[in-house]
Amino acid sequence: MRISVLLFVVLGLICFPAPAQRNNTGQWENLFNGTDLRGWKQLNGKAKYEVKDNAIIVTTVANEPNSFLATEKEYGDFILELELKVHPQMNSGIQIRSLSKPEYLNGRVHGYQVEIDPSARAWSGGIYDEARRGWLYTLEYNEAGKKAFKVNDWNVYRIECIGNTIRTWVNGIPTAHLIDAETSRGIIALQVHSIGKPEEAGRQIQWRNIRIQTQNLRPAPATDIFVVNTLPNQLSEAEKVNGYTMLWDGKTSTGWQSAKHKKFPEKGWEIEDGIISIPKATGKGHRTGGDIVTTKEYSAFELQFDFKLTEGANSGLKYFVTNNKGSVVGLEYQILDDARHPDAKMGSNGNRTLGSLYDLIPAVKPGQSLRKIGDWNRGMVRVYPNGKVQHLLNGYVVVEYTRGSPEYKELVSKSKYKDFPNFGMAAKGKILLQDHGDNVSFQNLKIKELK
Numbered sequence: 397m398r399i400s401v402l403l404f405v406v407l408g409l410i411c412f413p414a415p416a417q418r419n420n421t422g423q424w425e426n427l428f429n430g431t432d433l434r435g436w437k438q439l440n441g442k443a444k445y446e447v448k449d450n451a452i453i454v455t456t457v458a459n460e461p462n463s464f465l466a467t468e469k470e471y472g473d474f475i476l477e478l479e480l481k482v483h484p485q486m487n488s489g490i491q492i493r494s495l496s497k498p499e500y501l502n503g504r505v506h507g508y509q510v511e512i513d514p515s516a517r518a519w520s521g522g523i524y525d526e527a528r529r530g531w532l533y534t535l536e537y538n539e540a541g542k543k544a545f546k547v548n549d550w551n552v553y554r555i556e557c558i559g560n561t562i563r564t565w566v567n568g569i570p571t572a573h574l575i576d577a578e579t580s581r582g583i584i585a586l587q588v589h590s591i592g593k594p595e596e597a598g599r600q601i602q603w604r605n606i607r608i609q610t611q612n613l614r615p616a617p618a619t620d621i622f623v624v625n626t627l628p629n630q631l632s633e634a635e636k637v638n639g640y641t642m643l644w645d646g647k648t649s650t651g652w653q654s655a656k657h658k659k660f661p662e663k664g665w666e667i668e669d670g671i672i673s674i675p676k677a678t679g680k681g682h683r684t685g686g687d688i689v690t691t692k693e694y695s696a697f698e699l700q701f702d703f704k705l706t707e708g709a710n711s712g713l714k715y716f717v718t719n720n721k722g723s724v725v726g727l728e729y730q731i732l733d734d735a736r737h738p739d740a741k742m743g744s745n746g747n748r749t750l751g752s753l754y755d756l757i758p759a760v761k762p763g764q765s766l767r768k769i770g771d772w773n774r775g776m777v778r779v780y781p782n783g784k785v786q787h788l789l790n791g792y793v794v795v796e797y798t799r800g801s802p803e804y805k806e807l808v809s810k811s812k813y814k815d816f817p818n819f820g821m822a823a824k825g826k827i828l829l830q831d832h833g834d835n836v837s838f839q840n841l842k843i844k845e846l847k
Contacts, residue, residue, distance in 0.1 A: 422475070422609035427467060427584070428452060439464040439496050439505050443588040451604040454588050456486070458597040464491060464505045466585035475613055476555040476584065478606040480512065483599040484547050488512040491526060491585035492557060501527060507579050509587065510555055510564050512601070513545070520545035521553070521564045521571025525578070529771075530764050533572040534791030537622040544569035556615055560627065563615070575625040575632055628670040628839050635842070643690065643699070643827070643841035646670045652688050655717070655724045655828055661685035664831060673837035674711065684833060687724065689717055689826040696781040696846040699827065702772050702839045708736040709834035712754060715777055716825035720816050726828055727820045728754035729777055729787055731836060733769055751789040756807045759787065759794035781846055
């Protein structure tokens with residue numbers, strides 16, 4: 397009897413999700429019956445989907461686009477759980493609230509995708525917007541989540557879509573928390589990426605125990621992981637608990653002033669529809685309202701900001717801003733149309749391009765970190781108490797350095813800031829939005845002070 401009880405407990409630990417994943421308030425419905433693909437349809441590519449040993453097995457096929465095995469039904473709010481095992485050199489994903497319409501890229505499946513990434517990058521559980529906006533939640537926002545996925549083993553995924561909130565877990569570890577209102581309903585689909593080389597054909601991913609709840613949903617307990625909230629100038633309860641406050645209220649100039657005067661500029665900067673922007677200058681070299689800065693100073697912090705460029709535009713976000721030798725200076729996160737503004741080709745090795753630490757360190761930008769001119773971008777500056785600093789662009793770390801390090805001092809000595817004593821080394825400073833006379837917009841400015 398003791399052996400049987402022990403065996404039951406052990407099997408329970410192996411086969412069922414961790415307590416944080418379980419939800420016993422609703423009725424589970426199996427999306428996969430274990431014997432055939434009834435209730436599913438294949439879209440786009442022609443990867444091979446088959447059923448064997450109570451699992452859906454998908455095999456890559458050469459010269460095919462991304463393939464999707466999609467539910468025939470659409471789902472809005474739900475909790476989805478499933479298990480998967482993937483070839484260690486494959487990339488895949490789970491489409492949720494996704495669409496396939498003839499008028500959009502000839503039926504291309506598009507929408508939210510929960511990432512399956514066994515590579516060293518380790519972004520499993522992150523959220524990508526397939527064939528639409530690109531990455532929304534990378535695991536650069538959640539370092540602990542990178543440890544959740546088990547390579548060459550079965551993994552349990554849990555996905556909650558309730559209202560505008562999407563949360564994910566991998567093997568009981570929270571991996572993403574997104575608040576976004578782009579799509580409220582759509583198909584669920586099992587994705588297999590196209591392959592670039594013929595020798596990559598024949599690799600497989602397996603799926604099993606796919607089940608869903610759609611009624612009496614109750615979200616899992618709150619976690620303290622980073623929240624990406626794309627709703628304009630809104631601070632969720634989860635963000636408040638995590639220590640975030642609005643750096644700009646989305647309506648007024650409260651908390652901001654001219655960089656060289658005590659009042660907010662009377663002309664130039666415009667605040668309308670939750671956006672603060674610089675209109676195009678009326679003449680060459682003319683600055684419409686001048687730079688603006690926060691009235692408060694900050695030391696260690698995590699700063700989020702959304703920005704939108706127009707063609708040929710130049711701007712920047714500066715931090716540790718101080719009055720130095722009569723000038724308003726600070727470390728700058730460069731905001732620039734790299735393709736059209738001449739500043740991108742100046743400086744050294746691209747250190748004046750988008751996302752760079754201006755005139756000091758060039759941003760290393762993967763292609764997927766870039767968005768079209770006119771689209772919103774998500775910027776972030778992390779300044780840790782130990783002096784480490786990171787610039788992020790649309791979820792990618794594009795710059796990393798340590799203030800005061802020998803490498804930092806060497807870069808300053810060769811830059812336009814070489815004659816400013818202790819440049820960038822203030823214990824605290826203001827945050828600045830730059831007016832370069834070009835039409836640039838900002839929203840969703842949020843900050844968390846780090847201890």
